[in-house]
Amino acid sequence: MKMKLHRKIFMIALLIFFYAPILYIIIFSFNDSRSLTNLSGFSLQWYEKMFHDDTMMGSVFYTILIAVLATVISTIIGTITAIGLSKSRRLIRNLVEQVNELPIMNPEIVTAIGLLMFFSALHMKKGFLTLLAAHIMFCIPYVILSINPKLRSLNPNLADAAMDLGATPWQAMIKVIVPQIMPGIISGALIAFTMSFDDFIISYFVTGNGVSNISITVYTMSKRVNPSINALSTLIIIILTVVLLLANIIPALIDKKNKTQKNKEMYE
Amino acid sequence: MILVPMLLIVLYAFTRKGNDVTTFLFTLENFKKFFSDTIFLEVLWRSLRVAIETTIVCILIGYPAAYFISKSQEEVKMRWVLLITIPTWINMLVRTYAWIGILQDDGIINSILGVFGISPLTMLHTDFAVVLGMVYNFIPFMILQIYTSLTKMDHSLIEAASDLGANKFESFLRVTLPLSLPGIISGITLVFLPAVSSFFIPKLLGGGQYVLIGTVIESQFLTSGDWNFGSAISLIMALIIMVSMYLTRKVDRGEQSETGVL
Numbered sequence: 001m002k003m004k005l006h007r008k009i010f011m012i013a014l015l016i017f018f019y020a021p022i023l024y025i026i027i028f029s030f031n032d033s034r035s036l037t038n039l040s041g042f043s044l045q046w047y048e049k050m051f052h053d054d055t056m057m058g059s060v061f062y063t064i065l066i067a068v069l070a071t072v073i074s075t076i077i078g079t080i081t082a083i084g085l086s087k088s089r090r091l092i093r094n095l096v097e098q099v100n101e102l103p104i105m106n107p108e109i110v111t112a113i114g115l116l117m118f119f120s121a122l123h124m125k126k127g128f129l130t131l132l133a134a135h136i137m138f139c140i141p142y143v144i145l146s147i148n149p150k151l152r153s154l155n156p157n158l159a160d161a162a163m164d165l166g167a168t169p170w171q172a173m174i175k176v177i178v179p180q181i182m183p184g185i186i187s188g189a190l191i192a193f194t195m196s197f198d199d200f201i202i203s204y205f206v207t208g209n210g211v212s213n214i215s216i217t218v219y220t221m222s223k224r225v226n227p228s229i230n231a232l233s234t235l236i237i238i239i240l241t242v243v244l245l246l247a248n249i250i251p252a253l254i255d256k257k258n259k260t261q262k263n264k265e266m267y268e
Numbered sequence: 269m270i271l272v273p274m275l276l277i278v279l280y281a282f283t284r285k286g287n288d289v290t291t292f293l294f295t296l297e298n299f300k301k302f303f304s305d306t307i308f309l310e311v312l313w314r315s316l317r318v319a320i321e322t323t324i325v326c327i328l329i330g331y332p333a334a335y336f337i338s339k340s341q342e343e344v345k346m347r348w349v350l351l352i353t354i355p356t357w358i359n360m361l362v363r364t365y366a367w368i369g370i371l372q373d374d375g376i377i378n379s380i381l382g383v384f385g386i387s388p389l390t391m392l393h394t395d396f397a398v399v400l401g402m403v404y405n406f407i408p409f410m411i412l413q414i415y416t417s418l419t420k421m422d423h424s425l426i427e428a429a430s431d432l433g434a435n436k437f438e439s440f441l442r443v444t445l446p447l448s449l450p451g452i453i454s455g456i457t458l459v460f461l462p463a464v465s466s467f468f469i470p471k472l473l474g475g476g477q478y479v480l481i482g483t484v485i486e487s488q489f490l491t492s493g494d495w496n497f498g499s500a501i502s503l504i505m506a507l508i509i510m511v512s513m514y515l516t517r518k519v520d521r522g523e524q525s526e527t528g529v530l
Binding site: 010011014018020021022025105106107108110113116117197200205214215218219222229236237241 | 486
């Protein structure tokens with residue numbers, strides 16, 4: 001069925017609504033003047049300013065470092081927890097799964113102040129460590145949630161079979177269970193990375209001591225007109241688009257390759 | 269192998285203990301302060317109003333969008349879903365920041381209006397700007413939720429409805445709409461929840477004077493340092509959210525059992 005004209009117009013208007021602000025930022029990052037409203041000419045001065053701005057570059061560095069560390073750590077912890085849960089009693093599993101959903105269902109600001117008070121109760125100084133710990137904590141539930149469905153569809157006898165064949169529990173987990181749930185782990189890690197990379201509210205509450213990520217920098221700098229933010233935003237947009245396109249294209253390519261191979265095998 | 273995750277779970281439980289410790293600490297003073305002060309009640313009312321407006325706009329725009337996508341061809345579908353998902357991957361703050369320039373008094377919208385001889389409108393720092401910012405940030409979730417429930421639907425049901433003499437409008441109203449209700453409900457959850465608690469959208473687009481419950485909580489914690497009062501407010505907010513979620517779910521279930529009877 002072809003899209004009717006009025007539908008097309010509606011959808012195109014929606015797309016303009018979605019993408020105009022993003023284009024707007026990209027265009028104005030090349031603007032000659034400070035103005036956010038008048039284009040006066042092409043220049044790269046805001047990019048130059050951005051690369052010479054220590055706070056901005058520092059926040060880019062921290063954002064990437066924290067996102068990578070939080071993704072790796074939360075994926076490992078989340079995977080182990082999910083596997084452990086699938087082996088524990090129903091009551092405990094249900095309880096933990098309920099607890100696990102709390103930070104997802106709760107408004108982010110509530111999680112943020114909870115963590116803030118938690119860190120201060122432990123007398124942890126706000127800074128890099130609290131930021132990293134907070135990111136790990138809010139990423140874990142998403143990892144568990146994306147692994148759980150895969151675990152549920154797994155044959156529960158697989159691990160037992162592996163152990164009957166002489167594998168230690170650890171070997172059974174690494175060699176049998178983990179490869180089976182790999183797609184869930186990967187999508188969990190991807191969600192964790194984007195959540196951490198984009199987080200503002202929780203980071204804003206738990207950080208301190210000059211450590212800030214891109215979102216916090218944009219927020220504090222947006223109080224004054226500062227076109228370097230446009231340059232920084234454009235940079236983030238480009239990085240994220242490339243990463244996500246790769247993440248979407250690569251599995252599709254692998255899929256295609258597998259399919260053609262399978263087809264070949266079938267013909268042979 | 270079971271012990272490790274168990275220890276982690278204990279650690280997990282501890283992270284949420286942060287909340288519990290304060291609930292033990294505060295007296296009813298803080299709640300009294302909130303409910304006796306009309307300013308805070310006004311703020312609460314405004315937050316709820318903005319969130320409800322945002323949710324309604326998201327449904328009104330999001331439903332037709334999801335419906336049109338679900339009606340298009342298979343390949344086109346995936347492309348549309350991707351096009352709607354991509355903006356959500358880009359930092360919310362960055363996308364909200366873009367609207368500051370667009371909505372300004374001498375911004376691009378007013379320039380376009382000027383061409384048609386319409387005098388500039390003040391848009392930044394108004395309710396309109398805040399709702400717009402929220403709709404812009406949260407509508408993809410609504411569209412995707414409704415879209416998923418529409419694609420899961422059994423299309424033979426619509427054929428059956430038209431076979432039984434329903435016209436297009438009737439079959440939409442009596443078959444498609446009720447069946448996509450779970451999608452609308454979870455869409456509402458995903459829009460209403462962040463809209464009530466959001467604090468940077470009102471701060472950026474509403475200006476410093478524009479106070480919502482999220483901004484109150486933020487200032488209690490980071491500026492005036494009254495953590496007890498701040499936690500009391502967030503507890504009230506969490507409670508309101510939970511009650512409204514419970515109510516929407518109940519409506520959902522009620523509808524489902526009704527269709528079950530049919």
